[in-house]
Amino acid sequence: MKSYWKHYFIDNHDIALIEAGVQKNLPSQINDYTVHHDYVIHIVLSGKGYFVVNHQHYELQKNDCFILKKDHHVYYEPDHDDPWTIGWIALGGKNIEHYLKDTIITHRDTFHFKEDSAVYYQIIELITFLETINPQMTSNKLKIIGLLYNLLAEINLELIDPSTFIRFTLPEVPQLAQNIRHYLKTNYHLPITIEEVALHFGISRNYLFQICKKYFNLSPKQILLESRMAQAACLLRSSQLKISEVSEQVGYRDTFQFSKMFKNYFGHSPSQYRILSDETIDDSVLTLPILYHEKSLLNTKKPNVEIWL
Secondary structure (H helix, E strand, C coil), rough: CCCCEEEEECCCCEEEEEEEEEECCCCCEEEECCCCCCEEEEEEEEEEEEEEEECEEEEECCCEEEEECCEEEEEHHHHHHHHEEEEEEEEEEECCHHCCCCCCHHHHCCCECCCCCCHHHHHHHHHHHHHHCCCCCCCHHHHHHHHHHHHHHHHHHHEEEHHHHHHHHCCCCHHHEEEEEHHHHCCCCCCHHHHHHHHHHHCCHHHHHHHHHHHHCCCHHHHHHHHHHHHHHHHHHHHHHHHHHHHHHCCCCCCCHHHHHHHHHHHHHHHHHCCCCCCCCCHHHHHHHHHHHHHHHHHHCCCCCCCCC
């Protein structure tokens, strides 16, 4: 990997990429300064070096990570006999603290990556991608933001701080998760796809799935389906709209597909469901989607993670 150091300042008003780089240090190359960015994540790619922060001295080597945090005074230098090569990314943005608050990134200054660490390889992937791309292109900006969200998701899976487990009993749903669910539940009438939802929020489809499963115990497709089916059931029972019109109003342009999805969900075709007596329709069928969402917020499982320090 070639040495480089670039500033980007790509900000989507939620998170931001400030800078990134790779550097093979000379034995005499000393860094001694106060950090200006929120979080600068350094990984040791090869060699050895020394890091000092908060009067703590660390001797680091390959696969170690050290974190620079805003307003902290830091000192770091390569080993004289085996100078290190380091890679780094600087993260910021309005909500970066929120996304990292339950991880060891905010609670520790150094740690060691295990051999198969997904976080390590995602950082390498991001640094490699940033080396050659034109950051002014909109497509590249979107890719960068998507890679950052993927990295934050992986950090929250792999590098969770054990001291924060108690907060997962009744999790605080982040604003992004609330926005995603609100978007899905209020746009059910549009023929939107999950790819379009991910693009709307500037995140990858994989991260969209992870955040919905983590906070609602449902996939985004399930949230969208439940919203559509609940509204379709209401329209069938309370209006004289044709089946094709109901289909259109809940986001299906293909009436046959709508009828198939409806029967799979309720066990009755739309035409059958419309003529069922009130006594035949179990109240729980009509309230299940709402109750399921409410219960899922309280039943989020504690993450199962292993941290190597």
